[in-house]
Amino acid sequence: MSNEIKTMDKSPIVKKKNTDEAVESGLAKLTRERIKNTINQVLQNETGPRFKAYVETCMHCGLCAEACLYFLSNDRDPSYSPAGKVKQTIWEMLDKKGEVSIDFLRRAVHIAHLECNVCKRCSMYCPFGIDIAYLMLMVRRICHKLEITPLYIQDTVNSHSATMNQMWVKEDEWIDTLQWQEEDAREEFENLRIPLDKVGADIMYSVIAPEPKFQAGLIYQMATIMHAAGVNWTMPSTPGWDNSNMAMFTGDNEISGRIARAFYETAARLKVKRVVMGECGHAFRSTYDVGNRWIGWAMPPFEVVHALEFYHELLTSGRIKIAQKYKKTVTLHDPCNVSRGRGLHDMAREITNMLCESFIEMTPNREHNYCCGAGGGVINCGPPYKGERMVNNRVKAEQLKATGAEVLIAPCHNCHSGLEDIIHHYNLNMEVKFLGDIIFETMEKKIYQSGD
Amino acid sequence: MNAFIDFIMGPMVWITFLIFILGLILKIVLILKDVNAREPYIYSYMTLKHSLRSIAAWSIPFFPKSTKQSPVFYGVSYIFHLLLFLVPIFLTAHIVLVNEAFQVSWIALDDSIADILTIMVGLGLVFFMIRRMMVPEVKYLTSCKDYLLILIVALPFITGFIAYHQFFLYRPMVIAHVISGEIMLILIPFSKFSHMIVAPLTRAYMGSEFGNVRHAKDW
Amino acid sequence: MKNKIIFLSFILFLLTAVVAFSNTELERLDNSDFQKPQRPGAVFEHDGHNEMAGIDDCNVCHHVYEGKKLVEDESSEDSSCADCHSLKAVVDNSITLELAYHKRCKNCHFEQNKGPVLCGECHIK
Numbered sequence: 052m053s054n055e056i057k058t059m060d061k062s063p064i065v066k067k068k069n070t071d072e073a074v075e076s077g078l079a080k081l082t083r084e085r086i087k088n089t090i091n092q093v094l095q096n097e098t099g100p101r102f103k104a105y106v107e108t109c110m111h112c113g114l115c116a117e118a119c120l121y122f123l124s125n126d127r128d129p130s131y132s133p134a135g136k137v138k139q140t141i142w143e144m145l146d147k148k149g150e151v152s153i154d155f156l157r158r159a160v161h162i163a164h165l166e167c168n169v170c171k172r173c174s175m176y177c178p179f180g181i182d183i184a185y186l187m188l189m190v191r192r193i194c195h196k197l198e199i200t201p202l203y204i205q206d207t208v209n210s211h212s213a214t215m216n217q218m219w220v221k222e223d224e225w226i227d228t229l230q231w232q233e234e235d236a237r238e239e240f241e242n243l244r245i246p247l248d249k250v251g252a253d254i255m256y257s258v259i260a261p262e263p264k265f266q267a268g269l270i271y272q273m274a275t276i277m278h279a280a281g282v283n284w285t286m287p288s289t290p291g292w293d294n295s296n297m298a299m300f301t302g303d304n305e306i307s308g309r310i311a312r313a314f315y316e317t318a319a320r321l322k323v324k325r326v327v328m329g330e331c332g333h334a335f336r337s338t339y340d341v342g343n344r345w346i347g348w349a350m351p352p353f354e355v356v357h358a359l360e361f362y363h364e365l366l367t368s369g370r371i372k373i374a375q376k377y378k379k380t381v382t383l384h385d386p387c388n389v390s391r392g393r394g395l396h397d398m399a400r401e402i403t404n405m406l407c408e409s410f411i412e413m414t415p416n417r418e419h420n421y422c423c424g425a426g427g428g429v430i431n432c433g434p435p436y437k438g439e440r441m442v443n444n445r446v447k448a449e450q451l452k453a454t455g456a457e458v459l460i461a462p463c464h465n466c467h468s469g470l471e472d473i474i475h476h477y478n479l480n481m482e483v484k485f486l487g488d489i490i491f492e493t494m495e496k497k498i499y500q501s502g503d
Numbered sequence: 504m505n506a507f508i509d510f511i512m513g514p515m516v517w518i519t520f521l522i523f524i525l526g527l528i529l530k531i532v533l534i535l536k537d538v539n540a541r542e543p544y545i546y547s548y549m550t551l552k553h554s555l556r557s558i559a560a561w562s563i564p565f566f567p568k569s570t571k572q573s574p575v576f577y578g579v580s581y582i583f584h585l586l587l588f589l590v591p592i593f594l595t596a597h598i599v600l601v602n603e604a605f606q607v608s609w610i611a612l613d614d615s616i617a618d619i620l621t622i623m624v625g626l627g628l629v630f631f632m633i634r635r636m637m638v639p640e641v642k643y644l645t646s647c648k649d650y651l652l653i654l655i656v657a658l659p660f661i662t663g664f665i666a667y668h669q670f671f672l673y674r675p676m677v678i679a680h681v682i683s684g685e686i687m688l689i690l691i692p693f694s695k696f697s698h699m700i701v702a703p704l705t706r707a708y709m710g711s712e713f714g715n716v717r718h719a720k721d722w
Numbered sequence: 723m724k725n726k727i728i729f730l731s732f733i734l735f736l737l738t739a740v741v742a743f744s745n746t747e748l749e750r751l752d753n754s755d756f757q758k759p760q761r762p763g764a765v766f767e768h769d770g771h772n773e774m775a776g777i778d779d780c781n782v783c784h785h786v787y788e789g790k791k792l793v794e795d796e797s798s799e800d801s802s803c804a805d806c807h808s809l810k811a812v813v814d815n816s817i818t819l820e821l822a823y824h825k826r827c828k829n830c831h832f833e834q835n836k837g838p839v840l841c842g843e844c845h846i847k
């Protein structure tokens with residue numbers, strides 16, 4: 052008996068981690084031939100000199116480790132370090148020329164989908180600027196092509212593919228929800244409208260599918276803000292209204308491109324001047340940075356403005372006035388997709404200071420903020436992995452706790468959900484809010500007249 | 504024997520530098536050709552301003568956050584890389600040889616100073632090696648190839664040091680020094696040492712993605 | 723066994739001592755013309771070298787140049803090398819003193835495929 056324990060101690064730690072039925076049934080269908088061909092096809096035909104440089108130049112120095120939430124939260128376990136994850140996936144695929152085992156793939160799906168949130172923090176710590184998130188997305192691409200993507204996130208992609216939105220929201224359901232919110236908001240403002248398909252409006256407002264599905268109140272809030280600010284705006288009634296893009300995170304680039312195209316085409320059809328997006332980070336990444344590239348636009352064909360930037364404009368131009376500043380102590384989470392991804396962190400601070408009386412910074416912050424460990428597709432892999440996600444987010448929890456703030460502002464949907472899980476799991480006793488929530492709470496509820 | 508020495512210190516030096524320089528040029532040309540053929544979109548994101556901005560920020564010692572978090576490693580690395588170029592270029596014995604061949608010379612380090620700097624390069628390499636053995640996240644990434652790289656850099660310095668002090672086996676030591684130096688130079692374009700020119704490229708690209716598209720800093 | 727080791731170490735010690743002391747007696751070239759020489763003067767035993775190398779004519783080394791032309795049949799053993807070869811290259815003579823020594827010795831040793839050609843083979847510590 053004692054002997055057995057000894058040998059177990061010596062053996063390499065075999066990670067017994069959850070996987071789910073989609074992964075398992077996908078793995079069961081694979082043949083060696085298919086694995087090899089798929090891996091080689093992706094690594095040879097879908098990459099280029101950039102990939103090559105990243106693989107060939109990495110000096111194995113481990114400096115990227117310090118950047119990664121997963122590495123830090125797992126007591127500096129090297130297998131969670133950014134380059135460590137590349138070693139366990141890409142390097143081995145290259146070494147073995149694609150002839151990898153089922154066990155290897157089970158581990159690879161796990162690493163790429165659950166142990167890296169593609170937040171790109173590590174590329175700010177690697178002296179060469181190696182883009183490990185890109186390499187992890189390449190692994191996800193391979194998993195997609197092998198049809199071993201985790202169940203929940205694959206379901207959202209299926210929904211995207213069938214309905215052009217992430218949550219299987221039906222067209223009438225969508226329009227119904229908007230009208231219902233319009234009606235409710237009329238209690239606040241008598242003539243408030245949520246104008247649908249108004250061709251030639253200044254702004255198309257666009258949200259992610261979870262809003263009509265679970266958080267319709269957010270649409271209500273935004274409608275109130277738009278109305279009070281006297282903005283000439285519209286929302287589309289047709290597919291293309293959802294700006295979220297889970298396919299971007301599963302490596303299903305073809306569907307990702309379709310989603311982005313539908314989105315821009317909707318804006319084009321409505322002949323709007325620009326698109327304002329709700330407080331979502333990954334959706335912004337899709338429309339501002341990723342989706343556009345897949346359909347051949349270096350930069351988005353439309354001016355795409357994140358809610359954060361839009362609020363800043365409304366507040367500084369005086370279109371929205373704050374009646375009374377928010378009293379509770381707040382701290383701010385910089386969503387990686389709009390701070391590291393778009394440099395909106397300074398604006399976020401200005402807004403927070405305009406709205407709130409007492410703002411406590413969390414450290415590190417701005418571009419260097421720790422990721423929420425959710426919105427890079429990790430949270431979307433669903434409940435089977437929640438416990439593990441909480442372990443992987445320990446450092447984020449510590450960072451939040453150190454602020455001692457009562458309210459955590461997170462201008463991003465996935466951050467929001469991820470952070471709520473963290474707060475609950477670690478008993479942090481904080482309330483998570485969108486900037487929109489606080490604006491709605493503190494603003495003067497009257498309609499802007501120019502010259503006011 | 505003198506004929507052999509004449510070869511490794513004459514024609515072989517020419518061959519070495521030719522391979523070294525042409526190899527580096529070839530490497531860049533191949534990368535750019537590959538970019539043109541397969542990822543030409545890269546150019547639509549690269550800007551000179553943001554490329555240089557990032558390279559400059561990363562060239563200032565202890566400016567990027569990463570360097571502040573690992574000051575000892577970066578400190579050693581800065582000194583190691585600086586001396587890696589400085590010592591060979593400003594070594595009296597090397598300058599004397601260049602002078603004999605081309606009658607050009609430049610200021611030289613005092614031999615006693617060069618001696619100390621060589622020891623520092625050696626200590627730097629020992630530090631890298633120990634780090635590879637001791638620090639878990641580095642150990643995890645390390646394979647024998649990484650030790651081999653350290654050895655390849657170490658050899659010219661070790662043999663040069665022993666030869667300079669005439670500790671033992673003087674003639675074989677100088678020959679080993681010359682040959683290992685040539686091997687190192689020849690390998691630069693074809694090994695991970697090519698980071699010498701690839702690093703500015705990857706940095707420039709990431710700097711541009713961050714500066715130009717993401718409006719954020721990458722240091 | 724232990725005694726053997728002690729005995730051997732003693733012999734070794736004596737040997738190094740002998741080698742170390744005998745080294746100080748080497749005949750070297752006078753390098754006092756150089757400012758701050760980095761290495762000790764080259765070990766050179768004039769007569770022994772020439773005998774071994776079979777050099778009879780002085781002007782093989784102690785040459786005379788007029789402008790850029792070698793003057794055959796004349797030799798310069800009465801003057802010091804530094805009379806013509808200055809420390810820095812000058813218009814009249816681009817060959818510095820250091821270069822003159824190095825080239826004189828090494829070129830010949832390479833041509834003959836004999837003799838020292840590496841720094842420390844002449845500048846013995």
Ligand code: HEM
Pocket residue numbers: 110111112178179577580581584587631632649652653656687691696698699700702
């Ligand atoms: C100007 C050109 C160069 C630059 C900018 C550069 C930069 C770097 C960087 C950023 C690293 C990774 C981490 C670090 O040690 O800081 C590195 C590692 C290293 N470089 Fe360079 N390098 C250059 C030239 C060279 C050359 C020519 C050699 C040797 C022939 C060399 C040998 C090494 C070695 C051995 C390491 C790894 C240290 C370890 O084992 O951790 N480098 N270099």
Ligand code: SF4
Pocket residue numbers: 118119120121132133136166167168169170171172173174183184187422
């Ligand atoms: S992208 Fe983010 S989560 Fe992924 S390895 Fe890098 S730091 Fe870690």
Ligand code: SF4
Pocket residue numbers: 108109110111112113114115116133134176177178179180181644
């Ligand atoms: S910091 Fe960069 S070079 Fe070093 S191990 Fe990480 S990815 Fe490789």
Ligand code: SF4
Pocket residue numbers: 168170331332333385386387388389422423424425426427463464465466467469
């Ligand atoms: S959810 Fe938020 S912090 Fe998290 S990945 Fe999104 S943008 Fe990043």
